[in-house]
Every structure is written in structure tokens, then in C-alpha cells.
Amino acid sequence: MKQLFGSTINILERAINLRSLRNTLITANIANVDTPGYRPTDIPFQELMSRYMEDASAPSGLARTDEAHFNTDGRSGSGTTGSHGPIDQASDAVTEPSERGTPNSVDIDVEMTRLATNNLQYQAAVQALIKEFELLKTAITEGGKT
Structure with a gap:
């Protein structure tokens, strides 16, 4: 899809996925306030978006969509999907240091602010993604009319 529509849709998809993951983590923090x-995590x-943008702008070859596909060096099997693959909550989540002197380091006000901002x-x-699709729809339906 990158070659056909540009990278905007892919970038927005990644941002939405990261925001969704962040929402899950923040709500878990709120649920565990006591x-x-x-x-909190x-x-x-x-950082993740910057890394994705750098990877997206780098020239790429064929993408492996299945573990059984051949690598670019001709060997098959057991490779990773790379940075364009699914978001891994275990590897991307960061546990925040304990800053409060209480048995629990969750600050409900901070977490609620993060949740509202993230939403x-x-x-x-x-x-923005809806607007991109509307532009594509307009180009498809109105493109040939004069």
C-alpha cells in the first residue's frame, strides 16, 4: 500500500495502534491504583513513532508476512516481522520508576491526565485517517469526470 497511496496511511495506522496500546496500559495503571x-507502565x-518513521523512510525490499517465507539471503523460516510488524506490549512497555513514598507509585491525577491526552x-x-480515506474516495469517484 505504501507505493500506491504513500506512507501517510501506514503512519496513521501505527499511531492509532500505539495510542490504543497506551490506552490499555494507562487504564491498567488506573485499575491498579490501590x-x-x-x-505504572x-x-x-x-520514540516508537520516530523509530517507525525512520524505518518507513529507509528503502526496503520484499516484506516477509509469514515465518515460512524465504529471507532475503535465501534461507527460510524463523525470522521476525521487523519494526513494521505488530506492536509487542511486553517489549515496548516501560515500567516507570517509583517516585512516591507510598506502597504504590500510581498517581491517579497523572494517569487520568495521560488518559485524557492520549484519547x-x-x-x-x-x-486524520478518515480524511485520508475521504480523499482517496473522492479521487476514485471524481477523478475521471470533466
Whole structure:
């Protein structure tokens, strides 16, 4: 899809997926506000998006979509899907250091602020993706008319 429509749709898809994962982590933090010893987790959204943007702008060959496919060096099997693959919650999540002197380091006000901000940014990314699809629809339906 990158060659046909550009990278905007792929970037927005990645942003929406990261925002969704971040929402899950923040709501888990809120749900565990009273759990002794719980430490909040989050993802470094900016870092992950920057890494994705760098990878997306680099020239790429054929993408492996299945473990049984051949690698570019001719060997088959057991490779990774790379940075364009699914988001792995275990590897992307970061446990935040304990900053409060309580048995639990979750600050409900901070987490609620993060949740509200993340929800707004998620909605903005969804709206931008909708606009991209509307532009494509217009180009398809109105493109040949004069």
C-alpha cells in the first residue's frame, strides 16, 4: 500500500495502534491504583513513532508476512516481522520508576491526565485517517469526470 497511496496511511495506522496500546496500559495503571507494590507502565510513544518513521523512510525490499517465507539471503523460516510488524506490549512497555513514598507509585491525577491526552490524540489520528480515506474516495469517484 505504501507505493500506491504513500506512507501517510501506514503512519496513521501505527499511531492509532500505539495510542490504543497506551490506552490499555494507562487504564491498567488506573485499575491498579490501590494494588500494593504496583508500578505504572507506559510506552515511549514519541520514540516508537520516530523509530517507525525512520524505518518507513529507509528503502526496503520484499516484506516477509509469514515465518515460512524465504529471507532475503535465501534461507527460510524463523525470522521476525521487523519494526513494521505488530506492536509487542511486553517489549515496548516501560515500567516507570517509583517516585512516591507510598506502597504504590500510581498517581491517579497523572494517569487520568495521560488518559485524557492520549484519547484526544487517538481521536485526532482517527480523524486524520478518515480524511485520508475521504480523499482517496473522492479521487476514485471524481477523478475521471470533466
